[in-house]
Structure formats: structure tokens, C-alpha cells
Amino acid sequence: MKIEQLGRHILAEFYNCDKDILNDHKLIEKYMNEAAIEANATIVKSVFHMFNPWGVSGVVVIQESHLTIHTWPEYGYAAVDLFTCGDDVDPWVAFKYLKEKLEADKTETLEVPRGLVDKIKHFSDEELTDVKFKPDAKDE
Amino acid sequence: MKIEQLGRHILAEFYNCDKDILNDHKLIEKYMNEAAIEANATIVKSVFHMFNPWGVSGVVVIQESHLTIHTWPEYGYAAVDLFTCGDDVDPWVAFKYLKEKLEADKTETLEVPRGLVDKIKHFSDEELTDVKFKPDAKDE
DSSP, X not given: OOOOEEEEXXXXXXXXXXXXXXXXXXXXXXXXXXXXXXXXXXXXXXXXXXXXXXXXXXXXXXXXXXXXXXXXXXXXXXXEXXXXXXXXXXXXXXXXXHHHHTTOSEEEEEEEEEEEHHHHHHHOSSOOOOOOOOTTOEEO | OOOOEEEEEEEEEEESOOHHHHTOHHHHHXXXXXXXXXXXXXXXXXXXXXXXXSOEEEEEEETTXXXXXXXXXXXXXXXXXXXXXXXXXXXXXXXXXXXXXXXXXXEEEEEEEEEEHHHHHHHOSSOOOOOOOOTTOEEO
């Protein structure tokens, strides 16, 4: 069976990563942007932040939704979200890329469908026919 | 029983919202920032983007992780993520605030624990004792 949905969202837990990498916000930003490009996403904006005394938080807003990361270098742990819309982008490519770059020994993932078309139609107060991610969406 | 975890992540689907609100990126940014403040989060940076011909994507990076939104005004639908760390911030307060402001008729939510402490310890290659969100984390 095929289920129509607007987006795919992978919640990934990265365990026992390289601690120095997790604490290097320039490197994390570089890897997150590269992950977006590898997955065939179009980057809108990238915002990264270094915490004191450690840890990086960052977001890559893409035309097709977003990638985020929060790192705890002291524990070798990172929480990563890879949320993409449309058929042209594959969040699993971004996942694989980051797993390698962060040198994660162990990962766990959960993929959650976002914007299930039947639900959107069901709960709408008007009749919707063609519900889809806008493949022709252009940056303003 | 009490489970130790670094963060709480609510994935929320907002159905049949007010379409004009969902297409107003200034208003969406205002509501998302207000939701962060209501939840007792500390805002690091807010990035919002208006798509052509419609729809808003936005992220509020907070010291305690992030809030994101992607809207499809034409379907009255929004995908919202509320990811917060630590005991001082309550993502459900942000959820309730946004549900009201976006005038969502119907919502569905999934709460996913992020950074389960037992797993972080289990998969670490060194012995970790005190694993916790840094309540004394300061902005650089």
C-alpha cells in the first residue's frame, strides 16, 4: 500500500560520538549543511550556536523543512532531527552522512510521517482534492 | 517510576487552522516566539521564511533546544515541533498556546523522549555518572 504524506521526519539519537567533533560548532554546522546538500535539499538558512561551557545547537532551514542538532559533547550524545518534504529529498541520506561524520558508534531512529494527506482531508472544513508538497515552491 | 531524560519532544499536527494566520509569516513568528516565552524558554535566535506562493517555515532556537513550524495555509495544516530540555521549560504550555493562536480545530501529538540517560550511559565507552541537561548553561 502507498500512504500519501507531506513529509518524513526522522528522529535520531546518536550515541558515543567523537566528543571533540560534537563540541566544534563550526564543524557541526559544516556537516549539517553538507548533510542537507547530500540529501538533495535546498538550504534557506543555517543558524548555529555554541553553548558555554560546551555543546552545540543548530538548525538548517531547508525549502523542504529542516534539519536540527543538539549535542552534549561530554556524553558523546547528539539529538538529530531530519524533517524533509517531497519526493526529491531523502532524509536517510542525511542520516547516513551524519552518522559517519560524527563517528557515532550507535544510533537509534524513529521515522514519523508528517502531514498524512487523509487526515488533512478528513479534518478540513472544506473539500480538498489535490493535497501535496509544493514541488514548484520557489524561494521568495 | 521516573525515567531520566535530557529532553522532551512533542511532534504536533495542527489541522483545520485559520488559513490567513498560517500564511502570515510575521504573525507566525510572533506566535512562535511568544510560545517559547510562555513555556519559560530562553530565545537564542528566531528564523522565519515565507515561501512563494504560500506557506511559512520557521525555527526558534532556544537555550533548551528548539521550536519549529511548517505551514500549508491552503490545507489549513501545520507541522509543529516543540523540543525542550530541562525541568524549567514545559513544551505543553507552548503547544496549548499555539493551538489557540493558530485556531486549530483538531490536533494530534506524539511525545518522544530525547536523550534517555540510561541509553546514553549504556552506549558510552566511558563511565558516566551524572548525566543531565545543563541547567547552568549560559549563552556565550
